[in-house]
Amino acid sequence: MRLFASAPPRRTTDRLPLVLAAVLLLVGGLLLALPDRAGAAADTLISQGRPATSSSVEDSTFGPEKAFDGNATTRWASAEGVDPQWIKVDLGPSATVSRVKLVWEAAYAKAYRVEISADGSTWTRLATETAGNGATDDWTGLTGTGRYLRVYGTARGTSYGYSLWTVEVYGTTSTTPPPTGAFTVVAAGDIAAQCTASSSSCAHPKTAALAQRIAPSFYLTMGDNQYDDARLSDFRNYYDKTWGAFKAQTRPVPGNHESYDPAGAFSGYKSYFGAIAYPQGKPYYSYDQGNWHFVALDSNTFDDAAQIQWLKDDLARNTKGCVAAYFHHPLYSSGGHGNDPVSKPVWQILYAARADLVLNGHDHHYERFAPQDPNGQATADGIVEIVGGMGGAEPYDIETVQPNSQKRISGTYGVLKLNLTDTTYSWQYVGTDDQVKDSGPTYTCH
Template identity: 80%
Template structure:
């Protein structure tokens, strides 16, 4: 059942009438009746939980504003576009009995309230086709899932959709709620043409470290095999070290993968097989927990097909947090320096509120403060990490870039990234097993 109470007209605010007093008295009596006890037992389970949305008008109107308990704040979508949605992660599977929506003047004429166990497949709990704003109370629900969203299909005004509060009531299922936490190991510029029999050979050591960390999965940021990434070299070198956990690896190619005399990326594709192009291309995406990972081929950033795919992929993403990785960094203090080939991709990721970018190409470790595509430090910017110390000969630091917070050259190692449902942190771990740098804890946008 939905009870709708439209916002009072300004002239009537603060006016207490006899009818209102009677209604308050009757309401109090109804609340005291035994049959209402069950409803009172349900708790507010959405306050302060991680939220995401299809869009936000500005960062001041982010989706988290609809779950902060402050009636003065609000989420507002981009204007003039249908459909739009806002979603909350309840932190664990829950039974939802009631949902309260407090609309701002930009309300939904038509919308659905939906629930999902995995954030991908949705079940409808309620459906509105003649909304008029104010406060909508959906009661008598019996939905089960971890994620709840309000999916607007028709605006009630020429603006967007805007909610002061979304309140979800119910009970969280028993047991310890899943945190969604997981660890990833990443590196670029990995396998030189050497083996463990050579004491100066680094990639067997970084592989041993990566294996010891035992992450959920591994990422490579290109130049996986030197010098021209032939299949024979992959089998002779990379396969003996990093290849031992190939089935848990999500790779991308670097420029050295394009040097194969048998054809660009021939050895890379032959070695990794469908792992290298699980969606039919050398760029792809996948989800883990509350994170959406985007693997890109920076050798082909000038190709419209990849750019169009990236825009479409991010548009349909339902995860709160976004990480992307490829070979050529937009910003670097190393020998290769800044690479403008990545600027258009940064523009797209920044507009989609992406959180983290991982790159290789320059053979050093570097951590940048969150910044926008133009290199301006900003709290809603993207954190970039250069992690090209997987085994190739180190490059010196040459020209320190603005917003570069930490640089290490000459010490081989891997990135250890720790992800949660709402944020991340990372460290650069040397082959001696010691953390050489540790990041702050970041919250997803």
């Protein structure tokens, strides 16, 4: 039995007997001449090349974008043996969907839903399959409006995962130009404990491998890159063996542990990263990617007037439409360290400059907050803060849940996968098992 949110859509499958298929082809040809078929003939493919995300991937060669690249020989594949799984496409600010065509690989869904959403959080069902047999499912006669469409698999047809050669979404879109300049960034804080891959409990080799599988444009670190005292010898013995594999693509900031080096505060950090961490001669710097302006700050020295003045001047010069800042100490956190008021003056500057996103570490958990102002008041023009301190250090418990905290995860190591365009941002918290543990909403830059 199939359940529908509106009038039942029509699904065809390429597993029909040849004679029946021939009859349907003949009837379909005759129906094309009828007036009420004119609209269906005008359906336009609106999903090809659009930004895509998924609950998991088998590995980086089977990313969700492969189902929307127009190439019939590439595919998305989820992690094996786990239900449920999903794949989602961003169709643009507003789309009306009339048809969805799914070309399954051998790892198909026995049961799944086709759903649409305006915000990526609340979903409306367009079609439901409860007895899928793979190959091609062509859902026609659909009626749905929204920005995001996803295929949500609830039961696998095999012992493997879910895999789609192609997802084609047909309909119409608004005249608003689609987001451009899309790129991906991986971020994490609190990374290299003094252990190696020879220990099964050592987490930073696993988060490093995950970060490499995602294959982003570049990597961010939010401090406490090396434990416990961030000596140069420790960087070489631990961090360099894992996250050091993509050191040249990393844009780090220091945490409080970098200041503990007996050879001098930040000595090992500065010696290891060199100009990568000090591109402008200071432990704070900025750079651009697409329509994004990134500001990397040293929250150990937020009382340094020179850094504060530099930040004001840097933001005044910025010409990009989206702004992200990252530093170690979070203004708001539900973890063991809790809220850190040292960051409030910086938040006030960022808020006045209409910054969009702040990334932090320090507390060893994952947490996301709704947009808020420096005083912790929820507001649509506020800053979204994410704590991402699960890069490898021992997890901290959630202690006092703060206002505007929307999601908290402790005990699961992973990284942030940031999906950025010229006008929007969203993210996923991905665990070292390649499973998506949380997905943030899609926000439009201020």
